[in-house]
Amino acid sequence: MTSHVAISQRRNVAFCGHSSVGKTTLIDTLLQVTGAVDGAHSVDDGTSICDFDPEEKHHKHTIEAKVVHCEHDGNYITMLDTPGYVDFIGQTIGALAAADAAAVCINAHKGIEVNTRRVFKEASTLRLPRCFILTRIAGDEVDFGSLLARIRDTFGNNCVMLNVPQQQEGNIVGVLDVLTPPENVAGAVLPIAQLHDQLVEAIVEVDEGLMERYLEGEVPSAQELIDALPRAVLSGGLTPIFCVDAKQQLGLDLLLDGILHCLPSPDQLPRRAWDTEGNEVELKPDPDGAVAAQVFKTRIDPFVQKLSFVRVFSGTIRKDQQVTVDGGRKTAKLTQILEVQGGQTKPLDYAEAGQIVAVAKMEDLHTGSVIGEFRLPAIPFPKPMVGLALVSKSSGDEKKLSEALSKLAEEDPTLRLDRDEQSSELIITGMSELHLKLMLERLQHRDHLEVETKDPRLPLRETIQAPAEGSYRHKKQSGGRGQFGEVHIRMFPFPPGTKPEEFATKERFPNQKALHYSPENNFLWIDSIVGGTIPGNFLPAVEKGFKERMARGVIAGYPVQDVAVEVHFGKHHPVDSSEAAFKIAGSMVFRNVFREAQPCLLEPIVKLDISIPEEFVGDVYSDMSSRGGRVLGNDALGGGYQVVHAEAPLREVLHYSRTLSSMTGGQGSYTVDFARYDVMPPNVQQQYLKELAEEEEAVSA
Numbered sequence: 001m002t003s004h005v006a007i008s009q010r011r012n013v014a015f016c017g018h019s020s021v022g023k024t025t026l027i028d029t030l031l032q033v034t035g036a037v038d039g040a041h042s043v044d045d046g047t048s049i050c051d052f053d054p055e056e057k058h059h060k061h062t063i064e065a066k067v068v069h070c071e072h073d074g075n076y077i078t079m080l081d082t083p084g085y086v087d088f089i090g091q092t093i094g095a096l097a098a099a100d101a102a103a104v105c106i107n108a109h110k111g112i113e114v115n116t117r118r119v120f121k122e123a124s125t126l127r128l129p130r131c132f133i134l135t136r137i138a139g140d141e142v143d144f145g146s147l148l149a150r151i152r153d154t155f156g157n158n159c160v161m162l163n164v165p166q167q168q169e170g171n172i173v174g175v176l177d178v179l180t181p182p183e184n185v186a187g188a189v190l191p192i193a194q195l196h197d198q199l200v201e202a203i204v205e206v207d208e209g210l211m212e213r214y215l216e217g218e219v220p221s222a223q224e225l226i227d228a229l230p231r232a233v234l235s236g237g238l239t240p241i242f243c244v245d246a247k248q249q250l251g252l253d254l255l256l257d258g259i260l261h262c263l264p265s266p267d268q269l270p271r272r273a274w275d276t277e278g279n280e281v282e283l284k285p286d287p288d289g290a291v292a293a294q295v296f297k298t299r300i301d302p303f304v305q306k307l308s309f310v311r312v313f314s315g316t317i318r319k320d321q322q323v324t325v326d327g328g329r330k331t332a333k334l335t336q337i338l339e340v341q342g343g344q345t346k347p348l349d350y351a352e353a354g355q356i357v358a359v360a361k362m363e364d365l366h367t368g369s370v371i372g373e374f375r376l377p378a379i380p381f382p383k384p385m386v387g388l389a390l391v392s393k394s395s396g397d398e399k400k401l402s403e404a405l406s407k408l409a410e411e412d413p414t415l416r417l418d419r420d421e422q423s424s425e426l427i428i429t430g431m432s433e434l435h436l437k438l439m440l441e442r443l444q445h446r447d448h449l450e451v452e453t454k455d456p457r458l459p460l461r462e463t464i465q466a467p468a469e470g471s472y473r474h475k476k477q478s479g480g481r482g483q484f485g486e487v488h489i490r491m492f493p494f495p496p497g498t499k500p501e502e503f504a505t506k507e508r509f510p511n512q513k514a515l516h517y518s519p520e521n522n523f524l525w526i527d528s529i530v531g532g533t534i535p536g537n538f539l540p541a542v543e544k545g546f547k548e549r550m551a552r553g554v555i556a557g558y559p560v561q562d563v564a565v566e567v568h569f570g571k572h573h574p575v576d577s578s579e580a581a582f583k584i585a586g587s588m589v590f591r592n593v594f595r596e597a598q599p600c601l602l603e604p605i606v607k608l609d610i611s612i613p614e615e616f617v618g619d620v621y622s623d624m625s626s627r628g629g630r631v632l633g634n635d636a637l638g639g640g641y642q643v644v645h646a647e648a649p650l651r652e653v654l655h656y657s658r659t660l661s662s663m664t665g666g667q668g669s670y671t672v673d674f675a676r677y678d679v680m681p682p683n684v685q686q687q688y689l690k691e692l693a694e695e696e697e698a699v700s701a
Contacts, residue, residue, distance in 0.1 A: 005075075005076045007265060007266050007267045007285060007287065007352065007353060007354040008265045008267055009074065009075045009076060009265070010075070010076050010077075010078070010265055010266055010354045010355070011075065011076070011077045011078065011100065011101070011259050011260065011263055011264075011265060012078045012080070012098065012099045012100045012101070012266065012311070012354070012356055013077065013078070013079055013080070013099055013100070013101050013102070013103050013259060013263060014065075014079075014080040014082055014092070014095040014096050014098070014099035014101070014102050014103065014123075014128075015027060015079060015080065015081055015082060015103045015105060015133075016082045016084075016092050016095070016096070016102055016103070016104055016105070016119040016123070017084060017104050017105035017106060017113075017115060017116055017119060018084050018105075018106075018107070018110075018113035018114060018115040018116050019061060019083075019084030019085050019115065020061075020084060020107065021084060021105045021106060021107040021110070021113075021135050021136075022105065022107065022135040022136055022246055023062070023081055023082070023084065023105045023135075024043050024048055024050045024051055024062055024081050025042070025043055025048075025246045025247065026105065026133070026135060026244060026246040027049070027050055027068060027079050027081050028040075028041045028042065028043070028048050028049050028050065028246075029246040029247075029249065029252065030070060030079070030246075030252060030255075030256065031049055031068060031070050033249065033252050033253075034070040034071060034072055034256070035070075035071075036068070036069065036070035036071065036341070037049055037341070043060055044060065048342075049068055049341070049342040049343075050062065050066040050068060050081040050342055051066075052066075052342055052343040053442075054445050054446075055438055055441050055442055055445065059438070061083070061084065061085065062081055062082065062083045062084065062088075063083055063088060063091075063438060064083070064088075064091055064297075064299070064411075065080055065081065065082045065083070065091040065092065065094055065095040065297055066080065066081040066342055067079075067080055067309060067340040067341075067342075067356055067358075068081065068340070068341055068342050069339070069340075069341060072256040072257075072259075072260065073256075073257075073260065075260050077256070077259060077260075078355075078356050080095040080098065080099055080356075082095045082096075082119075084115055085115070085434065086114065086115045086118055086431075086432075086669050086671065087430075087431050087432040087434045087435040087438075088414075088431070088435065089115075089118065089119075089122070089382060089414070089431065089671075090381050090382065090412060090413050090414030090431065091297070091412075092119055092122065093122055093126075093379060093380060093381055093382075094296040094297045094367065094379060094381070094413065095296065095297070096119075096122055096123055096126050096128060097126060097294070097296050097311070097379045098294075098296040098297075098309070098311035098356055099128065100128070100129075100263065100264050100265070100266055100268075100269045101128055101129045101130065101131065101233075101263040101264060102119065102120075102123035102128050102129075102130045102131075103130075103131050103132075103133050103259075104116060104119055104120050104123070104130055104131070104132050104133070105132075105133045105135050106132055106133070106134050106135065106147075106151070107135055107136055108134045108135060108136055108137045108142045108144070108147060108243075109136060109139070109140060109142055111147055111150055112150055112151065112154055112641075114611045114641075114667075114668070114669040115669070117154070117611065117637055117641075118611075118669075118671070120155060125380065126380075129233045129234050129236070129263060129264060129269075130239055131162075131233070131239060131240040131241070131242065131258070131262060131263065132151065132155075132159065132239065132240070132241040132242070133241075133242045133243075133244060133255065134147070134241060134242065134243045134244070135244055135245070135246065136245055136246075136247075137165045137172050137175075137243050137244065137245045137250065137251070138171070138172040138245040138247075138248045138250060139172075139245075141170065142165075142189075144164075144165065144189045144190055145189075145190060148161065148190065148241070151241065154637060155239065156239070158202060158236065158237055158238055158239050159239045159241055160195070160198050160199050160202050160238060160239070160240065160241065161178050161190065161195045161198075161199070161240075161241045161243075162177075162178055162179065162199065162240040162241060162242055162254070162258050162262065163175045163176060163177050163178055163242055163243050163251060163254045163258075164176050164178055164188050164189060164190050164192055164195060164243060165188075165189045165243050165250075165251075166185075166186075166187045166188055166189070167187045167188075167189050168187050172189075172245065172248070172250065173187070173250075174250060174251075175243050175244070175250055175251035175254055176188055176192060177254060178192060178195045178196050178199055179196070179199060179222065179225060179226070179229075180222045181193075181196060199238075200214070200219065200220070200225065201214075202232055202237055202238040203220075203225050203228050203229060203232045203238060204220060204225075204228070205232070205237050206228060206231045206232045206235050206237055206238075207228050207231070210224060210228060226261050229261050229262045230261070230262060230263065230264050230265075230268060233262050233263060233264070234264050234268060234269070238262075240258060240262050242254065242255045242258050265354070266285045266313075266353065266354030267284075267285050267353075267354070269285075270282045270283060270284050270285065271283040271285075271292075271313050271376070271377075272376075272377060273292060273313075273374040273375060273376050273377075274374065274375040274376075275373075275374060275375075276327070276373055281374075283313055283314050283374065283376075284314065285313060285314055285353040285354055286314060286315070286353060287315065287316050287352040287353045287354075288315070288316070289314045289315050289353065290314060290315050290372060290373065290374070291312075291314065291315035291316070291317060291323060291324075291371060291372035291373075292312075292313045292314040292315060292370070292371070292372040292374040292376065293310045293311060293312040293313060293314075293315075293317060293370070293371040293372060294310065294311055294313065294368070294369070294370050294371070294376050294379075295308045295309065295310055295365050295366065295367055295368060295369045295370075295371075296309055296310070296311055296367065296368075296379060297309040297367060298365075298366060298367045298410055298411050299358075299411055300407045300410060300411055305360065305361050306360065306361055306362065306363065306410075307338070307345075307358045307359075307360055308358060308359050308360075308362055308365040308366075308367075308369070309340070309356070309357075309358050310351075310356070310357055310358065310359055310371065311355075311356050312351050312352060312353050312354065312355050312356075312357070313353060313376070314353050314372070314374075315352075315353060315372065316350055316351065316352045316353070317334055317337065317350065317351050317359075317371065318334065318337075318349065318350040319334060319335070319336065319337050319347075319348070319349050319350065320333060320334065320335065321333070321334045322334075323371050323372065324371070324372055324373050325364050325365065325369060325370070325371060326369055326370055327370065327373060327374075327375055330364055332362055332364045332365070334359055334362070335359075335360065335361055335362070336359060336360040336361065337349070337350065337351050337357055337358075337359055338357060338358040338359070338360060339357060340356075340357065340358050345358065345360075366410065367379070367410075367413045368381075368413065379413070381413040381414055382414060382431065382671065382673060383673060383674050384414050384415060384416050384429040384430045384431055385429065385431075385604075385606055385650060385672040385673070385674060386429065386430055386431065386432055386433060386435070386436065386654065386672070387427050387428065387429040387430075387455070387456040387459075387654075388427070388428050388429075388436050388440075388453045388454070388455070388456060389420070389425040389426070389427055389453065389454050389455065389456040389457075390405070390425070390426045390427075390428055390451045390452070390453055391425070391426070391451060391452045391453075392449065392450075392451055392452075393450045393451060393452055394450075397449060400447070400449060401426065401449055401451065402426060404443055404446075404447040404449055405417050405426060405428055405443070407447075408428075408439055408442065408443065409428075412430075412439070414430060414431050414435070415428065415429070415430050415435075415439060416428070416429040416430075417429075420456065420457055425456060425457070427456045429456075431672075432657055433655065433657055433658075434657070440453070455654060458603060458604070458650065458651055459604060459650075460556070460558045460601050460602060460603055460604075460680070461558055461559055461560070461561050461562075461601070461602040461677050462553050462554055462555055462556065462558050462559065462560045462561075462594075462599060462600070462601060462602065463493065463560065463561055463562045463563060463599070463600060463602055463679075464491060464493050464562075464563060464594060464597035464598055464599050464600070465493060465597070465598040465599075465600055465679070466493070466597050466598040467490065467491060467492045467493070467597060468490075468491050468593050468594075468596040468597035469488070469489065469490040469491065469593060470488070470489065470589060470592050470593040470596060471486065471487060471488040471489070471569075471589060472486070472487055472585050472588040472589035472592055473485075473486040473571070473585070474486070474581050474582075474584045474585040474588065476581075477576075481575065481576060482573075482575075482576040483576055483578065483580065483581040483584075484571075484572065484573040484576035484577050484581055485538070485542075485570070485571075485572065485577055485578075485581035485582035485584065485585035486570050486571035486572070486585060487534065487542055487567060487570045487582065487585045487586055487589045488567070488568055488569035488570055488589070489565050489566060489567050489568070489589050489590070489593055490565070490566045490568060490593075491563060491564070491565050491566075491590075491593045491594065491597050492563070492564040492565075492566075493562065493563070493564075493597075494522060494523070494524050494562050494563055494564040495562060496522055496562060496676070496677075498522075500515055500517045500524050501515075503524065503564060504524065504526050504564070509526055509528055509566055511528040511529075511530050511568065512526050512527065512528045512566070513527045513528065513529070514526075514527040515527075516543065518547070521550060521559060521560065521561040521562075522561050522562045522563075523546075523547070523550065523560075523561065523562075523563055523564075523565075524563075524564035524565070525543050525546070525564075525565055525567070526564065526565065526566040526567070527539060527567055528566050528567065528568040529567060529568065529569070529570065530568075530569075533569055533570045533571060533572070534567070534569075534570035534571075534572060534582070535572055535577075537579075538572065538577065538578075538579060538582040539567070539582075540579075541579035541580070541582040541583040541586065542567060542570075542582050542583070542585065542586035543586065544583050544586070545582070545583040545584060545585065545586025545587035545588075545590065546565060546586050546587070546590045548583070548587055549586075549587040549590045549591055549594075550563070550590070554590075554591050554594045554595060554599060555594075555595070555599045555601070555689070556601060556688075556689060556692055557692075558601065560594070561602070561677070562602075562677075563594075565590065570585075600679050600680065600682075600685065601679075601680040601685045601688065601689075602677040602678060602679060602680065603649050603650065603651060603677065603678060603679075603680040604649070604650040604674060604675075604676075604677055605647055605648070605649060605650070605675045605676050605677070605678045606647065606648060606649075606650050606653060606672050606673065606674055606675055607645070607646070607647055607672070607673045607674075607675040608629075608644075608645070608646045608647070608648060608653065608656070608670050608671070608672055609643050609644075609645055609670060609671045610643065610644040610645075610646065610660065610668060610669075610670040611637060611641055611642075611643045611668060611669050611670065612641065612642060612643075612644065612660075612664050612667065612668040613640055613641055613642075613664065613667050613668075614636075614640055614641065614642045616663060616664050616667075616668065617634060617642050617644060619663050619664075620644050620646075620660075620663070620668075621644070623659065623663065624644075624646045624648060627648050627649070627652035627653065628648065628649055628652055628681075629646050629647060629648030629649070629652065629653075630646060630647045630648070631644060631645070631646045632645040632646060632647060633645050647675055649678075649680075651684075653672065656670065656672075657670075
């Protein structure tokens with residue numbers, strides 16, 4: 001393989017879909033039949049080119065997105081293999097952000113499954129053209145008519161067969177081209193003439209000239225239709241469906257031809273970006289243009305250290321080149337550029353627009369980082385919500401554990417690592433219990449670390465529900481210079497979404513001189529000091545005292561948010577006042593007034609989208625109600641499935657996967673996203689504070 005390939009001869013395709021549909025087996029076989037690798041490779045016997053990690057070999061499932069490539073008819077096809085479990089959707093989203101098209105794989109025997117819908121939706125969100133690949137078409141008899149009807153019912157009538165299985169004596173023996181059918185179409189499992197008409201109609205709709213001729217009774221030539229295919233797919237007017245069987249090696253050539261003829265090359269898919277002035281621009285994939293590339297995946301490889309997988313959207317990056325990272329905030333040197341084939345790499349001198357490569361040993365690059373001076377859209381990774389508190393089984397391994405977990409979080413953007421300041425627990429938060437389980441397996445195999453786990457403390461917040469006011473005088477005299485600072489404040493609830501300038505009006509705060517707003521905790525500081533009762537040089541110390549107290553919490557040790565504070569009076573001493581004295585006074589007055597303002601705990605409310613067979617909708621409604629949740633509605637997904645939209649307190653759905661699996665016989669799945677913070681019910685709050693006090697008492701004892 002060489003890196004010098006015309007951009008029009010490249011294809012970048014992410015293969016995605018539900019688990020066990022045969023994505024990895026298909027890619028391994030495509031690599032074999034194109035001569036990209038020597039010999040046969042199999043997921044079953046642990047020799048897959050893509051599934052090379054120990055955990056993947058053990059579970060026989062893809063856990064990380066992989067990059068491989070092959071050549072077909074002089075064209076260079078980069079394929080991204082993605083996990084089928086929705087628990088690892090972050091890897092799929094990263095791969096889709098690097099690709100120019102999504103190939104959504106469906107097991108012909110199982111039909112549309114939960115993650116089929118999810119990945120189709122994610123590709124749509126990223127504005128990628130899509131195709132379907134029906135896998136495992138041989139073997140037990142498949143009702144292809146019903147399967148096609150379900151696909152069209154679920155994803156739209158623009159889903160059209162590009163080829164169709166051929167049957168003899170009950171066995172699938174080949175695949176027939178629908179666009180240019182052979183003379184002998186005996187055994188086609190669907191009426192090929194009807195499919196051909198559907199395909200032609202979908203194609204000509206994107207070309208007025210072809211459409212006019214077609215309506216006048218003239219059928220465009222095969223070459224005209226082939227030329228218009230990519231435009232039809234790009235426009236969304238056509239979603240092609242291919243049929244293959246990797247193990248029987250049926251339909252592979254037609255699939256490879258279809259990737260080249262139907263799916264866009266990088267130069268047909270300009271990207272949105274923003275220049276240094278903040279203006280939105282269309283980023284043309286020109287190898288001679290300005291550099292714009294994005295890291296879509298990070299891997300900490302034990303042999304070549306850190307690998308950052310990069311999609312080059314514009315320009316050319318070169319070995320040893322000094323590049324701008326993340327809009328010019330820093331620069332870095334590209335010491336190694338690598339072509340990737342599964343777990344193997346090969347050095348390159350450069351990579352052009354349209355290429356997907358890896359760069360090695362660049363600590364300044366992280367998943368989502370942008371190389372070049374443009375700003376690219378952020379990759380829309382979902383927010384992890386399921387947490388575990390971890391403690392090393394060996395007392396001397398705490399530092400090693402923290403470093404190993406940091407590596408895992410660096411590799412996986414849907415994995416977050418925190419330390420609870422109050423309990424000193426290391427908290428790892430992921431997409432699901434399965435996600436965390438497999439990450440801990442990796443921790444054990446790769447870093448030889450064993451941990452004990454438990455549910456973490458909930459990520460609560462503190463706030464107030466009523467206004468209050470008060471003062472605090474900090475006075476200390478013990479020989480020599482003393483300490484003195486007095487601060488008077490008024491404190492108000494400041495609900496999320498409130499605009500500072502609409503809240504802090506002159507009518508409400510007639511003496512206000514300045515506002516400071518902190519969006520990260522929705523905190524508004526209002527300076528209404530008159531006559532210098534607190535000198536201006538001490539006011540930053542007062543504000544710092546507030547913020548330090550807010551970070552530590554008041555009633556339970558959780559961060560404070562959604563509060564406005566007006567500093568309206570104070571006293572100082574010409575000798576004994578200092579920044580330290582006013583910082584202490586600020587912290588203490590905040591604490592005291594907060595306690596008088598009806599303090600309460602806020603808990604995270606999460607939004608769940610629960611995909612289930614329609615017969616379980618009633619069970620899900622009842623279960624959500626029992627958890628204090630609220631059902632927002634449900635939508636039909638087609639194929640006998642519904643998605644129930646609900647909100648519930650995070651504390652009630654920490655282990656929801658177990659319940660849903662039991663309720664639906666393993667046929668349900670769900671996604672969790674943070675919605676907002678809401679006031680914890682008083683009875684729950686009282687019980688929680690009691691348990692917290694008991695825990696602290698036990699620790700101190």
